[in-house]
Amino acid sequence: MATTVAPPPTKQQQPATAEDKARDARRKDRIDRWLWRILGYVFFLGLWEYASGGLMDETLLPGPTHVFTTFLELWDTGAVPGAFATTLTRIGMGFSIAFVVGMVVGVLMQNRFLNGFFRDAVTIGVTTPGLIWALLTAIIFGNRTQGPLLAIVLTTFAIITVNVAEGIKSIPRDLVDMAKAFDIGVVKRNRQIVLPHLAPFMFTGIRFGFSIAWKVTVLTEVFSSSSGIGFEMRTASQLFALDEFLTWILGFYVLALFLEKVVLEQIERRFFGWRTTIGGVK
Known part of the structure; x- marks a missing residue:
């Protein structure tokens, strides 16, 4: 008499939770x-x-394959790393100064009298094209280092100022008053209430200002500098070397996208990592 072996019991599949569904949807x-x-x-x-x-x-x-070959040739000569390092140094120095100036002016503009003192200067800074500042600093400073730095500051500080000023205006006064009522110190109050509230406005100003600083730096290098990405573009255009000219343009695009999409977004994501999406799923 043949005996049958019962199949092993199958493990019941657990129903997907809301967190699993949200994770799959994001993926x-x-x-x-x-x-x-x-x-x-x-x-x-x-x-x-x-x-x-x-x-x-x-x-x-020239096609992309030709441009890529030209990029490798320029990289071997050391021209690409040197030009990029020079431009990045100018952007880092100029934008750091612009950020500090914009933060200070944005805070000072909360005073009624200082608001009237700085308002028109900030409006001019926001509305004036970067090309004007690039030309003006090129005429005044020539190929000296002060030209690009001043052009970056004049073009981008107003963007930081506007964002910081609007962020300060929108701080919930009830939270500040409650912190004062509980006798919370100024340092802790700023760290726990003011700075977290200003952070989105600051990052917005940084991202917009940084993108404009790129353009202004390259413009000043095209007009008056003797080094950097803009200078290499000008030299290639004067020699009618379109393959090199397109190489510098694409290199500029790639580096700008890398700094924007990788560096700045990663810093912002890490800074706001405590936030949760709708439903409480990180």
Whole structure:
């Protein structure tokens, strides 16, 4: 008489929790966004490669493969690291000064009299194109270091100022009054209430100001500098070396995207890591 062996009991699948569903949805959204972003790069680079030699002469429009080869050649000569280091140093110094000035002026503008003193200067700083400051500093300072630094400060400090001033105005007065009622010190009150509230406004000003500082720095280097990315662009255009010119432009784009999407976003994400999304899922 044959005996049958009962199959081992199967483990019942646990129903997905809300946290699992939210995690899967975020993963799917991240994959979709990266897929379409990569497809966008493939499409435009492919169109560029086809136009070079197909629609236009390659000497007038070098293709991405030619530009990439030129980039490697310039890197081997040391021109790329040196130019990028020079430009980044100018941006770092100029934007640091602009950030401090913008923070101080933004705080001082809470006073009614100082608000009237600084208001028109901040308005001029926000509305004046960076090209004007680049030309003005180039005429005054020539190829000296002070020119790019001053152009960066004049162009970007007002953006920091406006964001800080608006952030201070929107601080909940009830929280400040409650902290004073409980006799909380000024240092702890600023650290626990004021700074966390101002942080989003500060990061917004930093991201917008940093993007403008890039443009102004390169403009000043194009007009008056003897080193940096802008100077290399000017030299390549004067020599009609379009492959080198496009190489410097693409290098500028890649570095700007890296600093914006990787460095600044990572710092912002780490700074606001305590925040939770809707539903309490990190």
